[in-house]
Amino acid sequence: MSTLGAISLERDTPELARTYEQSGILQFHHGKFLIGPLALKSGDQVLDIGAGTGRLTEFAAGLVGPTGRVIGIDPLENRIAIACLRTSGALTFDVGRAEDLSRFGPAEFDAVYLNSVFHWIADKRLALREIERVLKPGGRIGLNVQDPTKPHESRTLLRQAIEQAGFGERSGESQRVLGATDDELRTLFVETGFVDYKSDLRSLVDLHQNVNSVLEWSEASAFGNFLGGFSPAERAEIDAAFAALVEARHTPEGLRLERYLRFAFARKPASQTTPSVS
C-alpha cells in the first residue's frame, strides 16, 4: 500500500474521482493563479504533475497551442481515466508520480507545475530533483502547497469535530497538516539547484452550497483521506459535529470557508551558475 504517514493513495474510488471532477472547480480557479506567472506560450512543452482529472491541464494545453505539448500525470488511475476523456491535440495523460519521472528524458520541459499537489508528496526532495532534471535550462517551476503553520479552516474545524465526537486521541497522524513552510521550500529549492525562488501565502475564500458539499469536496480532494481511517459509524458522528461547526459559517452567499496556500516559483539556471535566492 502507498502511504504517507496515514495517507494512502488506495482510498480513492471511481465515485470520489467523479465527485472531484464536478467539485474540483475550486482548485481550477487558484490553478489559474499558478499558471499565470509561468507565462506559458505557444509551443511550450509542459508537465502537470498530480493533474487529477485534468481540468487545469486542458486549460494549459489551450495556452501552448497545437505546436506545444502538455502532459498530465497522476498516481490515481480513476482520475487519469476521467482526464483521458479530454481531447486536445496538445494534451496527453498517464499514470505516474512526482518522485519517478524516469519516463522523461533530461531537459524535456519548458515548465512544470503542481497545483494542490506538493503537500501530498512523501519525498519532496526526490520530486524536486526529478523536476530539475526534466526541465530545460531556464525552465520554470510553479507549485502551491499547504503551509502547516496556517491550516485551511475546514481542516481546523475537522480537528475540532473529531475532538467533539470523542476521537481526539486518534486525530494525531491522520489529521497532521501536511505541507511546507516558506523556509522549508526555500531550502528544498536551493538545495536542488533552482534559482530565483519566491513564495507568498494567499488566502482563498470558498463559498460552498451546504455542509454536505464541503464534506464531499474535502473527501474527493483528499482522495478519501479527509476522514480516512475512521469507520462509517465514526464518520457519521464526526460529520454531525463538523456540520454543526460549519453551519456557523453560513452567509447569504453560502458557506464561507477560507483556505491558505503558499504559491512558490523558481527556475532552473540557464547555465551552471552559483544559485541565488531572492
Ligand SMILES: C[S@@+](CC[C@H](N)C(=O)[O-])C[C@H]1O[C@@H](n2cnc3c(N)ncnc32)[C@H](O)[C@@H]1O
Ligand atoms: C487536490 S488534487 C489536485 C488535482 C489537480 N492538480 C487539480 O488542479 O485539480 C491532488 C492530486 O495530487 C495527486 N498526488 C498525490 N500524491 C502524488 C504524487 N506523489 N505525485 C503526483 N501526484 C500526486 C493526487 O493523486 C491528486 O490527484
